Structures are given as structure tokens and as C-alpha cells.
Amino acid sequence: MKILVAGGAGYVGSVLAPLLMERGHEVLVADQCWFGNGLPASVPVVETDLFALDDAALAGFDRVVFLAGLSNDPMAEYDPAMNFIQNGALPAYLAFRAKQAGVGRFIYGSSCSVYGYTLDKLYNEDAPVTCPYPYGISKLQGERGVLQMGEDGFSVIALRQGTVNGHSPRMRFDLIVNTMCKSARTTGRITVNNPAIWRPLIDVRDTSEAFLRAVEADPGVSGVFNVAKDNYTVGQVAERVAEALKRLTGQSTEIEVLHRHDLRNYKVDCAQARAVLGFSPQRDIEEMVLSLHEHWDEYGDPEEERYHNIRVFKRLHPGLSAPVSLLPGT
Secondary structure, three states, X not given: OXXXXXXXXXXXXXXXXXXXXXXXXXXXXXXXXXXXXXXXXOOOEEEOOHHHOOHHHHOOOOEEEEOOOXXXXXXXXXXXXXXXXXHHHHHHHHHHHHHHHOOOEEEXXXXXXXXXXXXXXXXXXXXXXXXXXXXHHHHHHHHHHHHOOOEOOEEEEEEEEOEEEOOOOOOOOOOHHHHHHHHXXXXXXXXXXXXXXXXXXXXXXXXXXXXXXHHHOOOOXXXXXXXXXXXXXXXXXXHHHHHHHHHHHOOOOEEEEOOOOOOOEEEEOOHHHHHHHOOOOOOOHHHXXXXXXXXXXXXXXXXXXXXXXXXXXXXXXXXXXXXXXXOOOO
């Protein structure tokens, strides 16, 4: 198939795009390249504002995969206006254009962040979505915007991803396992704000496999799917990262627990992705840590700006507008 990967030069896309090509698909990446380009030279890239793509630009594609938008809570809270545009309006716009262009399927990279605080329940795709923060709200808006366009001949799939971790050619050290590895390797310590909070995790290679399954699924498949390897408390993640590094390097790691309150707490049921997409992720926390260990010498200084999305984003967008008062005489 001919596939457009929107936002495909980043952390997930630089793993997914080569995987799609290995499967024999023709791939084109369209990306603003805010965070550089981690793709091999064999993957064609068009650097563009995605709002500039119309139905003429999308004509001839069989699939559009949406990986663009603001990628985490810090970016969303730094610039909520851009967050709602990029995560809510942009996917809906591209899905609308893709449908006009005759594309057969639109696949939206969503997030388990939409669940918010789950009160220690295991949530499937029909569970309430209650996140009160800009990032989770905007990802849900993106989902709803694209899903409402689904009909016969235009399939729409939204993948609610757990926190993605592990090595990518466009590396990030602002993700839970990656951050803990960085801290342990550079300081000998992992700091845990709240050890009891739950998070679903997935390796970047596995989430790329989930997108591949969505691309190749039967034409009649549409809907929302949770994708994660498993659910872990943050305390469990710290312990397993420290244990894995001990085996790999012999290094001991101190775990510092602060017991700070956190309003984000969710664990998810991924049975629907297994049943419908045939997706069963293979890589646990230990394999995420191993992938980082194998590439550690390539990273240089893991505190460099390029490894932290919020730092790059602030440099690119420093001039947020001052608040406008609507009170008379001010």
C-alpha cells in the first residue's frame, strides 16, 4: 500500500516508517521536523505544515497514519492553545481531507492519558474518559474528530498507546523508563514522585507493530484500541529498571521515593487489540532497558536539548502571547 505517515520523523515514526517499508509498503513522511529527522535516508520526507495538505496532496494514498501533534503533558501545559490545535483540530482536518481524497483508512495515534484517574480499575475502551488536563482532553478531541468520519469505505482506527519507551533513532529521554535509565546511569539514583501510581507501558518497537497491524487490518475494522505491554506502578518500574541495569552493568542504583501526589493514574485492558488486530506486544521493561544499554555510547550527553521535547518546544515557541484582559479600562 501507499502510506502517508504524518509526523513520522519523530520518536515512533523513525521506527515505524522503516518497518512499513520492510513489509513492502510505499511510505512518505510529512513532518514539520521540529525535533529533527531520525529517519534513514531511504525514507522520503516532505518538510511541511500538515495543515497545508489538502485532498489533492493526499490523493493516491491508501492509508494515512497520524503521529503528529504535541507529545506530552509538559508541552500541552506550556502552550494549551497550540496543544488543542495540533492534537484536536489537526487530526480531524487531515482525516476530513483524507476521506475526500479517497484514502481507505485513517489511523490516529492516541494516548491512554485520556483515562485520567481510574481509581485502581482496569479500563477497557468503553470505560469513562475523564482526564481534566489539556493533553488528555486534546487527544480525546482528536479521537472523536476522526472517528465521527468513519463509514463504509473509510475506516478509522485510534490506538490509545501506553507510555512508549526504549531506543529510537530519534531518541527521547523524557519518557518514564528512558528517564529512569538516564538518571541511574548518570547519577546512580532514580527519583520516584509517587510509587503507587499506575501506568501502562509499551516498547517503541511494539507500538510500531500495533500501527502496522492497524494498517494491514481487514477493511471493515474501525474503532478504538488500547495498546500496551502491561500496567505497572511507578515504583515497580523503578525497581525493574534498577535490577536490569544491575545485571547489564553491575551498577547499583539508589531509589529515592518522595510520595508526592499525582492526579494521573490509569491501567488499561488491551484484550480488544489482541482479539481484533491480533496484536500481542512482546517486549517488557527489561528489554526496553536492554535496547537503551545497547545504544548508550551513541547518545553522548543524555541531557542535551534534543532528547527532551519540552526544551526544544520552548526554544521554538518562546513568545507566548500575554493574557488579554476583557475588563473595561484595563
